Amino acid sequence: MSRGVAIVSGAAQGLGRAFAERLADEGYRVVGFDIKDEVTSLEDGLVADVSKREDVECVVARASALGEITCLVNNAGTWRSTLVDSSWEQALADWDFIMDTNVKGVLMLSRAVVPFMQRGSGGHIINVSTYYVLPAKSRGTNNPETDLYNASKWALNGFTDAWAKSLRKDDIRVNGMCMGAVDTAMLRGLFPDNELPSGFADSVMQSPDIAQQMMDIIDSGRTGENFGAWVGEPITIGEKPRLHRRITG
Numbered sequence: 469m470s471r472g473v474a475i476v477s478g479a480a481q482g483l484g485r486a487f488a489e490r491l492a493d494e495g496y497r498v499v500g501f502d503i504k505d506e507v508t509s510l511e512d513g514l515v516a517d518v519s520k521r522e523d524v525e526c527v528v529a530r531a532s533a534l535g536e537i538t539c540l541v542n543n544a545g546t547w548r549s550t551l552v553d554s555s556w557e558q559a560l561a562d563w564d565f566i567m568d569t570n571v572k573g574v575l576m577l578s579r580a581v582v583p584f585m586q587r588g589s590g591g592h593i594i595n596v597s598t599y600y601v602l603p604a605k606s607r608g609t610n611n612p613e614t615d616l617y618n619a620s621k622w623a624l625n626g627f628t629d630a631w632a633k634s635l636r637k638d639d640i641r642v643n644g645m646c647m648g649a650v651d652t653a654m655l656r657g658l659f660p661d662n663e664l665p666s667g668f669a670d671s672v673m674q675s676p677d678i679a680q681q682m683m684d685i686i687d688s689g690r691t692g693e694n695f696g697a698w699v700g701e702p703i704t705i706g707e708k709p710r711l712h713r714r715i716t717g
């Protein structure tokens with residue numbers, strides 16, 4: 469049974485690829501796009517940059533021509549070490565590099581998709597964030613060189629919270645996924661020679677397990693929540709909070 473069309477940003481590798489593959493297995497027609505052309509190995513893979521409005525509008529137009537858009541996974545994200553005592557020039561270049569993709573990209577892609585979901589039968593928006601925005605469970609969170617990346621993901625809390633409320637009337641559910649370390653190129657890039665330290669490599673989470681959590685969120689029909697996933701703990705969606713609460717960690 470077709471579940472409509474799903475759009476996944478940053479789908480060439482890592483979590484985005486796992487999300488795209490899982491949604492396809494579940495019966496969605498998936499339009500995955502990425503700035504890397506490896507994405508063209510997906511059935512409906514497109515090369516596009518989420519930080520460019522014309523690219524975003526082109527992706528959404530292509531997706532809407534395939535059927536009713538019912539799912540958007542705002543996955544594309546980028547990371548760079550941004551030390552607070554770096555030069556102003558570096559800091560402002562880092563701001564544009566990180567915020568244009570991680571925040572403005574989410575804003576633009578969601579704004580482009582929402583009118584289609586409103587005209588159709590609603591849908592799901594998943595904002596891929598990080599456990600940095602949740603209360604810390606270990607000393608490993610909020611590394612000092614991740615201030616801008618961290619700030620970009622906190623900004624998504626504002627989108628998730630506000631859109632969940634304003635789009636509920638249209639049956640559009642909006643949630644955040646806030647995972648810890650998952651074995652992807654982004655994570656490996658933090659370590660020398662892209663090698664995960666022994667011990668850590670065995671415990672780190674895997675993208676298909678996070679994709680399972682994404683399906684559980686979609687199938688739950690819940691909205692306006694941040695769902696965490698922590699290394700060493702079962703990956704679940706947990707009980708629904710009894711009262712709506714602002715998702716500020």
Ligand SMILES: NC(=O)c1ccc[n+]([C@@H]2O[C@H](COP(=O)([O-])OP(=O)(O)OC[C@H]3O[C@@H](n4cnc5c(N)ncnc54)[C@H](O)[C@@H]3O)[C@@H](O)[C@H]2O)c1
Binds near residue numbers: 477545598653654
């Ligand atoms: N891997 C982790 O441990 C982890 C933890 C928490 C959150 N996340 C988040 O998960 C998401 C996916 O991360 P990942 O680990 O798979 O990273 P990744 O670097 O392996 O994959 C990200 C993909 O996004 C693409 N991308 C980057 N900028 C883009 C742009 N402007 N337009 C289109 N595509 C673009 C990249 O080319 C890449 O294919 C990110 O938002 C990241 O912040 C990852």
